[in-house]
Amino acid sequence: MELLKQIEYLVVRGHIDASSRYPKDLEEEPGVKEKVSEALDYGVTPQDILTKGLISGMSLVGEKYENNEIFVPEMLFSAKAMKSGLNQIRPLLVGDVSIRVGTVILGTVFGDMHDIGKNLVGMMLEGAGFDVIDLGINTPASTFVDVARQHPDAIIGMSALLTVTMKNMKTVIDSLRSNNLKNRVMIGGAPVTKAFAEEIGAEGYSMNANQAVSLAKQLLSA
Numbered sequence: 001m002e003l004l005k006q007i008e009y010l011v012v013r014g015h016i017d018a019s020s021r022y023p024k025d026l027e028e029e030p031g032v033k034e035k036v037s038e039a040l041d042y043g044v045t046p047q048d049i050l051t052k053g054l055i056s057g058m059s060l061v062g063e064k065y066e067n068n069e070i071f072v073p074e075m076l077f078s079a080k081a082m083k084s085g086l087n088q089i090r091p092l093l094v095g096d097v098s099i100r101v102g103t104v105i106l107g108t109v110f111g112d113m114h115d116i117g118k119n120l121v122g123m124m125l126e127g128a129g130f131d132v133i134d135l136g137i138n139t140p141a142s143t144f145v146d147v148a149r150q151h152p153d154a155i156i157g158m159s160a161l162l163t164v165t166m167k168n169m170k171t172v173i174d175s176l177r178s179n180n181l182k183n184r185v186m187i188g189g190a191p192v193t194k195a196f197a198e199e200i201g202a203e204g205y206s207m208n209a210n211q212a213v214s215l216a217k218q219l220l221s222a
C-alpha cells in the first residue's frame with residue numbers, strides 16, 4: 001500500500017502509534033505518527049499528507065459512521081490519530097512568519113465539540129501570518145463578545161459541525177451587533193453553506209482551510 005493510503009487507513013482505524021494498544025490487531029504496528037514521519041522523510045509534501053492522508057481518512061470515518069459501520073468511540077480514536085498526524089506537520093504548515101497581518105478570534109460554537117477543522121483553519125491562518133486567538137470548543141456567545149470587545153479589529157471565525165449547533169452562529173452575530181461590535185465574521189464547518197452565511201449575516205464563508213486564509217485576507221482589506 002502506498003504511504004498516503006496507509007496513513008488514510010490508519011486514521012480510519014484510529015491507530016496513533018506503535019505504542020497504542022488500539023486497535024488490538026494493530027498493536028505494536030506502526031501508526032499514523034510513524035507513517036507521517038516516513039512520508040516526510042520520503043519527501044511527500046505536508047499538503048499531500050494533510051489532504052490525501054489525514055483529511056481523506058477522516059472523510060471515510062464520516063461515511064462509516066453514517067452507515068453505522070463504526071460508532072462514537074471509534075470516531076474518537078480516529079480523531080486522536082488524525083490530531084497526532086496534524087501536530088507532526090503543524091510546524092511545516094505554519095512555518096516561520098515574522099510579519100503579522102491581522103488577528104482572528106477562532107472558536108467552535110456552543111454545544112459543539114468538533115475542533116479538528118477549526119484547528120486546521122487556525123494553523124493555516126498562523127502560517128499566513130495571522131495571530132490566532134483560539135477560544136476552543138463549546139464557546140458561548142458571551143465569550144466571543146468579550147474577546148471581540150478587546151480586539152475590535154479582529155476577524156471572528158466560527159466553526160460548527162452539527163446542524164443543531166449551526167444556529168448558534170447566528171446567536172453570536174446577533175450578540176456582537178447588539179453590543180455594537182463591528183468585527184467581521186467568517187464561518188465554516190461541514191454543514192455550513194454560503195447561503196447560510198448570507199442568511200445569518202456573516203461576511204464570509206469558506207469550505208476549507210486554504211480558502212479560509214484568502215477569505216480572512218479579503219475581509220481584512222475590505
Ligand code: B12
Binds near residue numbers: 065066072076157206
Ligand atoms: C471526528 C468526528 C467526531 C469526533 C470529534 C473529535 C474532535 N476533536 O473534533 C467526536 C467523536 C467527538 C464526534 C462527536 C459527535 N459527532 Co461527529 N463527526 C466527526 C467526523 C467523522 C469528522 C469531522 C472532522 O474532523 N472532519 C475533518 C475536518 C478537517 O473537516 P471539517 O471539520 O469539515 O473542517 C474543514 C471545513 O469544514 C472548514 N472549516 C471548519 N471550521 C471552519 C471555521 C471557519 C471560520 C472556516 C472559514 C472554515 C472552517 O475548514 C476545515 C478544514 O478544511 C464528522 C463527519 C464529517 N463528514 O464531517 C462527524 C459528524 C460531524 N458528527 C456527527 C455527529 C452526529 C456527532 C455526535 C452527535 C455523535 C453522538 N451521537 O454523540 C457527537 C456530537 C458531539 C458534540 N456535541 O459536538 C455528524 C453530524 C450530523 C449533523 N448533520 O449534525 C457527522 C456529520 C457524522 C455523520 N455523518 O453523521 N464527532
